[in-house]
Amino acid sequence: MIKEPQSRIARKESWNDYCLFSIESPRIAQHARPGQFIMIRVNPHPYPLLRRPFSIHSRAKNTIEIFFQRIGVGTTLLAQKEADALLDILGPSGNGFSLNTGLKGKTVFLIGGGRGIAPLFFLAQELASLGAFVNIFYGGKSISDLCLKEKLEKKGFNLFCSTEDGSFGFKGLVTELLDEKIKNLIPEKMFVCGPEEMMKKIAYISSDKNIPAEFSLESTMGCGFGACWGCVRRIKRDNAESWLKICEEGPVFSTEEIIWQL
Amino acid sequence: MIKEPQSRIARKESWNDYCLFSIESPRIAQHARPGQFIMIRVNPHPYPLLRRPFSIHSRAKNTIEIFFQRIGVGTTLLAQKEADALLDILGPSGNGFSLNTGLKGKTVFLIGGGRGIAPLFFLAQELASLGAFVNIFYGGKSISDLCLKEKLEKKGFNLFCSTEDGSFGFKGLVTELLDEKIKNLIPEKMFVCGPEEMMKKIAYISSDKNIPAEFSLESTMGCGFGACWGCVRRIKRDNAESWLKICEEGPVFSTEEIIWQL
């Protein structure tokens, strides 16, 4: 992990509740893998206190992108920053999704709910370059949650959208849309990021139909680099359950590993 | 006093360590008197917590100006704001300098050290319109502290400048410059704002030569409207000494009233 206290926001794009930054950070860009994240210090003052974690949304030679939703004080302050502002970031953190060559020529489903799409875009590009057939399921409450659909289409991924209010694509939950599609197309593997409820349902589908799946989990993070033990989730490894630090051992885990709490 | 939660910064001017805002606030402008101040909430978050007091530097029909120095977290954040930003302000607070018509045709000295010049500009204009002969003493460590000298000259006030490093005007303390001038020109009254040490010296001159003088005092303010008793200074009135709230009873007091603490 690297500390980049002065990373420039090269480009900003914003929507109602969402925002996208392209951030200059050659060293982090160089090491980044899909599913990894960065920790951003929103401002130099003690409020808000902690850094905020954001998945790496894409990677170029010298820049990385983040795509985030405004849900509170930190993301709101962050969304107020404009291009050329400097960000204090740490990263890349965590281990990310597993990219194995075995997926060449195989069908994969990437399922993202709302801001959960963030890490999947980077992943989709890497999987495509491995030669996998990438299908992206992109769900939201309303069309305004699907800001990235054009971007995803442009990249030529096979895109299935759903909105709870039916304002765009399939009307209902993305998991219902998945239920539909999966009837006549069984993927080799699923990669998932989104609200807890959505991931739980897909975990069920994964084990029920035994389709391997990986999930990017969230939790409140104190540091993002393994020092505080604040970010744990219940994980099963070598037949032993324990509280694992998702900033180090995760945030990505497989269906078998995750013990979903109620 | 009025709360104006959304006052627009109409114009911003800035120097190395100083900054000037013209703020749209018709209602405060209407009631403002020289020596009064406003309380600014630097941002909507709990850090920094308290409002910061700033003298009213000038007044137009719909706007007031403030002129401030960057010395800490609040003034630094404030100086980062740009034109069109909205400020949450309370004012006008305090009682201000006494403007009596008796000064018509008389000579007055206005003595300001560094940011202490802020309230004196407004005062100078009002005194001039009363027909007084306004002499302004403007002192600083160095020429960079005298950002307003052109502005003051343009208005046609009689200006005497001093810098401790001699980079402009008289070399030395503004009080030494005053000592010089006062030998051959005794003012009817002195109006003073600046560092504690400077004001103390002038208070001594005032009583020694018995030239009436008024001083704009500072103190850390909790509220600026008389609710917290945090801003007191030692004041003598009707032969009784007590801790008076300078936000209400001040910030301006006369030579006889102020008990200078060591």
Add this chain to the structure above:
Amino acid sequence: MTDLGIDLGFLKLKNPVIAASGTFGYGLELAQFVDLNQLGGIVIKGLYFHPRPGNPPPRLVETSCGLINAIGLQGIGVKKFSEEILPQLKKINTVIIVNVCGENEQEYASVVDFLSKKEGIKAFELNISCPNVEKKGLCPALDPDATFSIVRLVKKSSRLPIITKLSPNVTNIEEIALSAQEGGSDGISLTNTFLAMAVDVETRKPKLANVFGGLSGPAIKPIALRMVYQVANRVNIPVIGMGGIFSSEDALEFMIAGAKAVQVGTANLIDPEATLKIIKELRDYCEKNEIKMIEEIIGTLEI
């Protein structure tokens, strides 16, 4: 339309939001900003029997999300208060509570005795917890016996309900609350400020002339909330919670944890309209969550 009314048993409030002592002056200072009639209540700045000079300045230091004050309870005394202030307060349609101070038990009793005879006061809040009068921050609320005996004595001489205001600077807040209850207190309010200090590293002097002061504001909220929760689950008299309440969300945290009403202190200094804003937001919250009477949410914390 939600009913924001609160019944403390000994006192009815039109809503749970009370202005905290010492941050709202004698009530009238904020009239220029706030329609005082809309408040649940106002606690007057602490009063001794005689006028008090208060501490020398500096009296305030700002800290990270907090404020340390060492005002030292400067005040006008009961006589001047009842002659000059009380008549004006009577015109306001809200509950007036006087915050009572004393050098010793007897002075508390005398203040209560004197003011009990006047019209326009609805209750007394015993400030046995001010940390910045005595240099070492000592006060009766640090000791269960001292608390018990002061409350019992004052309760005798009072025609009006007594709310005992506790200090957070203790090991066992429940124990102190219970002694106040045994002493006959009608209600309990907490917390007062946390004993604190700050140092100027250039002069190497304390930033407060009084050396120690009381910390208030958002910084202390999580600790104050914990204590209010502990006390509310231990005593059977009403608890009024405070400590860093700046928003309706803060107020709701205290009420859900068991406070029947809340006091807003430091927030008034930064936004004189804070109390009204919180009252409005509480109404919005109740309507959004279809709560008919705000009293329904008191102590509903699910563990």
Add this chain to the structure above:
Amino acid sequence: MTDLGIDLGFLKLKNPVIAASGTFGYGLELAQFVDLNQLGGIVIKGLYFHPRPGNPPPRLVETSCGLINAIGLQGIGVKKFSEEILPQLKKINTVIIVNVCGENEQEYASVVDFLSKKEGIKAFELNISCPNVEKKGLCPALDPDATFSIVRLVKKSSRLPIITKLSPNVTNIEEIALSAQEGGSDGISLTNTFLAMAVDVETRKPKLANVFGGLSGPAIKPIALRMVYQVANRVNIPVIGMGGIFSSEDALEFMIAGAKAVQVGTANLIDPEATLKIIKELRDYCEKNEIKMIEEIIGTLEI
């Protein structure tokens, strides 16, 4: 060139800045950011004799300028620590202090006894003050007798110096500090975190699975500083101060108030380089103020 060295009597530090327990992992987690050899010392995350699962999440809540944690001392136990971690720590040229925990007096003694036999540890810090292990936030450091007896027992079984870490959740911090001194403690560190809580007003549940947690960060600094000042003026063993130290100015406040060294905790989580930044700024401050040895400033507060 200023001498930043500190002599605690029982221990020499190359500078006064120590990484606080639980915020610096087992020391190695931050090696990717920090040259550990530059630190005055590292206090290892709290260790029980056996591995500990820790509390269920959520374990953290951010508050205004503060952080509430309820990690519950998840840890690997002394055996795994000395086999897997200690050998790597030995390679670092800084003082390693182990933060010792226990379910009961005996466990504290066993941990100290076990680790006393290992190389590479310079002192033990007795964590008798962790508020978030027992549900009600109880710990030995709330009681003078419990403090005395635990310190005395552990001191017996220890080849190495003992630093007793105190809780701020007490009425009389000086009393507890004195009992630790009587018990034979070589030094005292304070403060641990403040017992606190937070409520989610939408779900009406505590924000921490453990309900209570410990508040740390800039919010608590003014209270912690006051306690360090009180203790440093009361005991005659060295005091290590902490609580919200984020900058050299914060560190200096504690040292001027009487702390011989300081610990930096929460700041490490936000800026892993915080300790190094503070060390550098301390050097700058001393040079600017022509201070030859930083020890000169300890306890120089002018009242």
